Amino acid sequence: MNRDAVIELLTAAPADELYRRADQVRHDAVGDEVHLRGLIEFSNICRNDCMYCGIRRSNRKVQRYRMDDDELVETARRAVEMGFQTIVLQSGEDMHFDQSRMCRIVERIKAMDVALTLSIGEREYSDYKAFREAGADRYLLRIETTDRDLYHRLNPGMSWERRHECLLMIRELGYELGSGIMVGQPGQSVASIADDLLYLKEIGIDMAGIGPFIPHPETPLAGEQGGTLEQALRTIAVMRLLMPDINIPATTAMESLHPQGRLMALQAGANVVMPNVTEGEYRRLYELYPGKICVNDTPIHCRTCIGLKIQSIGRTIGQGRGGHISHAKNI
Secondary structure, eight states, X not given: OOHHHHHHHHHTSOHHHHHHHHHHHHHHHHOSEEEEOEEEEEEOOOSOOOTTOTTOTTOTTOOXXXXXXXXXXXXXXXXXXXXXXXXXXXXXXXXXXXXXXXXXXXXXXXXXXXXXXXXXXXOOHHHHHHHHHHTOOEEEOOOBXXXXXXXXXXXXXXXXXXXXXXXXXXXXXXOEEEEEEEESOTTOOHHHHHHHHHHHHHHTOSEEEEEEOOOOTTSTTTTSOXXXXXXXXXXXXXXXXXXXXXXXXXXXXXXXXXXXXXXHHHTTTOOEEOOBOOOTTHXXXXXXXXXXXXXXXXXXXXXXXXXXXXXXXXXXXXXXXXXXTTTGGGO
């Protein structure tokens, strides 16, 4: 598909037919298994000041937290006991977790015989290399947008070129590469979303997430209009048509827009869900956007609930680690 064809699908194609086509391509390319990743949000401290993010550096109303190393590893151990075969470690860009500390954490969790994904932001090449050598299998770093002007307006003090370079470094080091975009950003055009999708295809991602922009009341974008469910679902569907064999998560933010949002995403081309296995008060405090689901639930409740939902649409829970086909043999 060229740019014009992508724009057409994002705007004018009948939605039901688009979702049906994407779901069929998903079935043919990656099957009916939905792969679960246990998500641990281990720190809401961040050095960045992104205009849309609830844990941005300038938000003084956030109650900050940071798990210690043992607490983080113990949370991962309990997730493994629940049956998760992939653990995702996510945080703000908290430099307390420097290279040596993160390598020790990675090694301890990898000893549990699981796939390990890191989502901890921009780092130096030496950091990415060390994490990979310590055992990290996958890395998630969302490009957010390929519109450089928009990126720099919404991410003050950051560089789009630097983020692009980080993605190339991660791919070079042999990680399973994850990225993604935010749809509905103030000032974002449909043509820009089309460019984003084509960019993700060009750099050869293995997994990609679509997150709708949801205005947070304690950010400069509090009064802006948020992204829509249809916009997010269309983007997922087109992504599946463009890149048939990648992993696409049905993000929790989709369910903040609609009670069945994650199931709708699974029926529009997604094949991954990341239940939150963070425990206690941390679940509420990691508030990237308002209306976050399941903040008062326990990890086992979330795992059971999403399992039943997946079965309700005739899909099965994946039994393996669910890596991209080009990497699965190496994890």
